[in-house]
Amino acid sequence: MRYAMRILAVSGVLSVTSLMTGADAQNPVADFFLDGISDKAEDLMAKARSEANAVTWGVADAAKSTIEAWKQANIELLDKAFTDLSKQHQELFNNMNETMDRLEAGENLVVKDAEKLTVEWASVIKDLPFVDHSPEVMNYRPRVIIPVGEGEVPMVVDGPSLGSASPSLNSGDKRIPVARSTDNQLLAKLNRADLKFDEVKSSFVEYKLSFDNSVSSWWRPWTWGKKERIEREATVWLLPKQMASFTITPMMPSEDVAVGTYSTQVGGRGKDTPYPVNVPLAPLWVDQGYVYDTATIAQNKFFSNAGGDHADCVGAKIDSIKSSSFTFMMQMGHRSVWGGRRDAWVNCNLAIPIVKRTPSRVKGDEITGVLNWTDDSLLSLPEGTLDYTVTLKMFNGRTYVLTRETADPTGVISVQKTEKGLLFRPKPPSDF
Incomplete structure (x- = not known):
């Protein structure tokens, strides 16, 4: 930060965070305060050009011009305390200072706010009392021109005595x-079709305003009637034809799967008969949300013989398999003892597969595209979409991530959820 100190405007009361020389710290001189705003605006303009942020550039440039014009029209007030200015002008510059601080902090300024501010500040210049001031350019608008709109773009140039200075x-x-609208205001009509708007990049066009300035002095007769031709430049930012690019990320239904093993042992005793045993899932696993993996159990690869005599572990009875229980079958033979038949027995180790399925969401395939300044775009969402996010990369370099609940942060486009998908509806700004 290159300012000697920071001046804060809070609830209309000014305070200075560092000591000042030659001024009451509670009532900084107007010139000091205004120079601080101008410095902020100049830094913001340089940053905005590097970041292709036309909104910030236009607002900062308008603020700088307004301050310079006001200072030239009110030289006698520059050494006054800021609180000696009219309430209207205190509010104007406090508002301007707060706007520069917001932009410095990276806060978003929507286009409709930029339009409003530049119009308000231009009206201040228009009404300034330029008494006996030489011809000069104090302000011009628009500073930013969009690719669509009326065929003619009115360009207004404000400054003292320009109307009678043979302007071109x-x-x-x-x-x-x-x-000439008035002696202090000029009007030119730019043909929008003649402006070269790039498809995806901002561009600039320079206008040169020439006018006469008298160099005549009464004590130098040889200068009587002489004039010099002065040139001033007006830079206009042309926005690209593409207003924004977008990426839609649908959120699709899915599930998280956790697997485990319920280990237990069953056994039986009998003679020449099938031996069924009911195997319920242990409460420990049920309480955690697990169920039997029925498809895997049906493959009957989860058990082994743990010992026995003339009996076998057979496996799960297929038609009995449920999410929380099944019937495990063993087959009993017999033991021949002293010419008779005795009971057979067997023990079976079970390592039963279990599973827990939890509903979740996953990102679906991204949908991408571009938006212009005039046409609605309707994008279909995949069937079953639960939610979505929209990433908008705007013409001014800013990126926004929108959800179903997010209001339009840009002022130039609305995103609406319809039965058929997402509707992008441009709301182009005026030139500002």
């Missing part, structure tokens, strides 16, 4: 007719 406006070699 050029873009390169092309001369653009300029009319």
Whole structure:
């Protein structure tokens, strides 16, 4: 931060965080305070150009022009305490300072707010009392032009005595007719079709305004009637034809699967007969949400013989397998003892597969596309979509992640959920 100190505007009361020289710390001189806002605006403009952020650039440039114009029209007030300014001008500059602070902190400024601020600040310049001021460019608008809209874009240039200074406006070699609205305001009509809007990148166009300035002095007769031609540049940011690119990430139904093994042992005794045993799932596993993996149990590969005499472990009875129990079958033969038949027996080790399935969500295939300034876009979501996120990369370099509950943060596009999918509806701004 290159400022000597930070001036904060809170509830209309100004305070300075560092000591000042030559001014009451509670009532900084107007010039000092305004220079601080101008410095912020200048830094923001440089950063905005590097980040392709047309909204911030336009607002910061408008603030800088407004301050410079106000200072030239109110030189006698610059050494006054800030609190000596009119309440209207205190509120104006406090609002401007707060806006610069918000932008410095990376806070989003939506387009409709940018439009409102630049119009308000331009109206301040229009009403300034430029008494006996030489011709000069104090402000111009728009600073940002979009690719769509009326065929003619009105360009307004404000400044003292411009109307009587033989003004002319050029873009390169092309001369653009300029009319006088008042002696302090010029109006030119730019042809939108002549502006070269790139498909995906911002671009700039430079306009040169030329006007006469008298260099005549009464004590130098040889200068009487002489004038010099002065040139000033007006830079306009042209937004790309593509307003935004988007990525839709649908959230699809899925499940998390955890597997385990319930180990137990069963056994039986009998003679020449099948021997069934009911095997319920232990409460320990039931309480954790597990059930039998019925499909795997049906393969009958989960058991082994733990010892016996003339009997076998057979396996699960297929039609008995349920999520919490099944019937395990053993086959008893007989033992021949002294010419008679005695009971057979067997023990079986069971390592029963169990599973817990928990509903969850997974990202589906992403849907991508681009949006222009005029056309609605309806995008279908996959069947069964539970939710979605939309990532918008806007023309101004900002990226937003929207959900079903997120309101439009940009002011230039709405995202609506319909029965058929997502509807992107552009709301193009005016030139600002």
